[in-house]
Amino acid sequence: MITLGIETSCDETSASIIDSGKNILSAKIFSQADIHKKFGGVVPEVASRNHALKIRPIVEEVINDAKISVNDIDLIGVTNSPGLIGALFVGVSFAKGLSYTLKKPLIPVNHLTAHILSGEIENDDLTPPYAALVISGGHTHLFHVSKSYAFTLISKTIDDAIGETFDKVSKTLGFGYPGGPEIEKNASFGDETKINYPIAMKNELNFSFSGLKTSVINSYNSEKYTKEDISASFQKIAVDTIIHKIRLASETQKISKLVVAGGVACNGYLRKRLQSELKNIRVFFPSKGLCTDNGVMVAYTAYQFFNKRIFMGFNSKAFDRDENIKLF
Structure with a gap:
């Protein structure tokens, strides 16, 4: 077909x-x-x-x-x-x-x-059930995907998406748009231990990045740190947050396979850390394209x-939000 x-x-x-x-x-x-x-x-x-x-x-x-x-x-x-x-x-x-x-x-x-399903295209051995993390400019959502392709939301951001946060931090530091590649590039020249940013809502499954964004802006305005150190410290805690929340979810969801997709999944630092630090979880990334x-x-x-047999009629509409819309 x-x-x-x-x-x-x-x-x-x-x-x-x-x-x-x-x-x-x-x-x-x-x-x-x-x-x-x-x-x-x-x-x-x-x-x-x-x-x-x-x-x-x-x-x-x-x-x-x-x-x-x-x-x-x-x-x-x-x-x-x-x-x-x-x-x-x-x-x-x-x-x-x-x-x-x-x-x-x-x-x-x-x-x-x-x-979510983009992870299957290049990985023939990836079949449901598995967990899926979508990280992009508009989303930070963790799902469980069943054998029948039923999608159950495990957690999501309650405020800014991680990609949006990368963009806003990049804009604050004067790096421009899109922010992800700029932050990753400048972080490679910085010290990620220089600023100890906290993980928000550490004991909850949902994500939050608005406080981190504000903390980064305050660090920049203090003029105590270089842009490279801010970039590295921010990138580290953003990935720390992702790893921590997945580990927290795996305590009840028994995650053994994880797809990580969306624009932020292009980040090489994130890919390396998730694959090396998520023990007992097989992590799948689609190719960057x-x-x-x-x-x-x-x-x-x-x-x-x-x-x-889920078809779109000619009277069907587009929707700008995903609330109350089933992922099939």
Whole structure:
């Protein structure tokens, strides 16, 4: 089955063609990072307008690169929640039009579900049940994934997502956007033991990063520390928090396999520490190209859920939040 995946939830316009689930025939991403960099973050209206300009060329490009005809597509998957509502509307509207024209089924894909299942694409031995941590600009969510692909939320951030915190700390230090790569680069020149930031809500499963963000801002304003030391100390405690919460969850969830996905999962420091310090837990990371928002994970998720007969009607809507929306 040839599946087209379309992703426009934030500031990447992406599409992919896959065959038989994991055979990637083509994949393209148009990143708006350089466009939003001058604003210090994503501007929703600007993101939506650029999706509208790029969605058709990107889809046409992946079809041509896959060396297929548009009529060869058997199934279409599109991200419909959560994300920037205007950006989501662009992808959903385009996918609906294509589905109607081709008379092909359309699968609505939850963005978090796609990130979670991205860990399976390159790891044939990764099958449910497992735990999944989605860490990105908008999310810090830990799930249990059952054999039937039922998703149970274990914990989440009660305020800022970890990726958003990286971005805001980076902006405070004058490094710019996106913040993750900038913090990681500058942290490599700093002393991570210089500032002893605490783990918030240490005895609870949920995450909190707003206090850490404020502490970093206070450290910077004190003018006692270098930007590199602040970066290193901040990065260390952010990862310490992730490790601590997973260990805490494993006391009741009996976690033996863990997928870590989302844009923050590109961080090399985080990857190294999670794989070395989470004893008795096998940690799976998608390749970095599959950690950021991409059409491959959307296509794969649509393919996986086709048999569940969960289709998107032409009157269906996009949703900007994930509260009260089931991840299938």
